[in-house]
Amino acid sequence: MAAMSFFDAVHRLWAETMSGFWRGGDLGSLLGAVGHDPQLKQRFVQDPGAVLAERGVRLPEGMTLKVLENTATTLHLVLPPLVALDENTEAAR
Amino acid sequence: MKANPLRAAITRACTDAAFRGRLIADPKAALAEEGMTVPDGVDVVVHEPNDDALLIVLPAQNEAQIQAHETMPPAGPVSGVPAGLTLSWCERELTAVGRIDSATAPALRQALTRYFGDVWLNLADVAYLSSAGIAALLAAHKHLADHQSTLFLVNLTDPVRNVLDLVGLSDAFDILEPVSPYIVPATFGYPIV
Structure with a gap:
C-alpha cells in the first residue's frame, strides 16, 4: 500500500470529519458554504460569533469560538481531550 | 483500505500521554513516528482543547x-x-x-x-x-x-x-x-x- 501523501491526509482528515456533519443542520451548511465562499470564510475567521448568529447556530452557554484556517504552509491540528485509561497513563503525564 | 496517518496520530494522542507530549513539542517528529512525512516548508501547529473555547479548523483555500x-x-x-x-x-x-x-x-x-x-x-x-x-x-x-x-x-x-x-x-x-x-x-x- 502506497503511503498517503501529507496533503491527501489533510484533505482526508477534513473529509472524514465532514462526513458526519453534512446533515448536522445549520453548522453543516455553514461549513459547506465557507468552503466555496472566500468572503464568508474571511468573516467567519475574523468574527465567528457574528456569522454563527446570522445562521442561527447557538453555542453552549459561556463558550467562545475560535476559527483557524489552514493554509498551504500551516496545518492546525486540534487534539481531543486526553483520556486517562489507567494508572500508567496517569503516571506518564 | 487507505489508513490516514494523521488520524492515527490524533487517535493515539488521546490515550498515549507520552506521545501527546511529543506531538505538542515537536509535531513533525511525532507525526513521522506514525509514518507521516510533513513536507519542508509546512508548519504543523497542535492545539489542546480548552473547556471554554471551541476551535474550528477550516481547510485551506481551494x-x-x-x-x-x-x-x-x-x-x-x-x-x-x-x-x-x-x-x-x-x-x-x-x-x-x-x-x-x-x-x-x-x-x-x-x-x-x-x-x-x-x-x-x-x-x-x-x-x-x-x-x-x-x-x-x-x-x-x-x-x-x-x-x-x-x-x-x-x-x-x-x-x-x-x-x-x-x-x-x-x-x-x-x-x-x-x-x-x-x-x-x-x-x-x-x-x-
Missing part, C-alpha cells in the same frame, strides 16, 4: 471548490431516478437508498457527473451494488478527479464493501471509515450542538 460553487447540486431528492433507488442531496452529500443495479446506475452516474467539487456519497442504505453500479461509481470518480475533486464513499454496508473488495477496487475509491464522535474534535474543537 480554487476547485470555489469554482464548484457554480454547480452546487440543489438540495433535496433527485428526480427521474428509476424505482428501486432514491437519491437525495444535502449540501455536498448525496444519499442513496435502495439498489444500484443496471436499471438505477445510469441515474446515479448522471447525478454524480453533473457537478464537480468534492462529493460525499452516503451508501448506508445500499445493500446491492451491481457491476453497472461499479461502472457508474468509476465514471463519477474519474469525472470528479478530472476536476481536482474527490468522490468520497461513506458508510458502506458489508455487501457493498465485499463487492468492491472482490473486484479489487477498494483502494481505487476514497472510502471513509466511520470516525468516533470523540475523535471528531480533531478538526472542529468541540462539537457544536
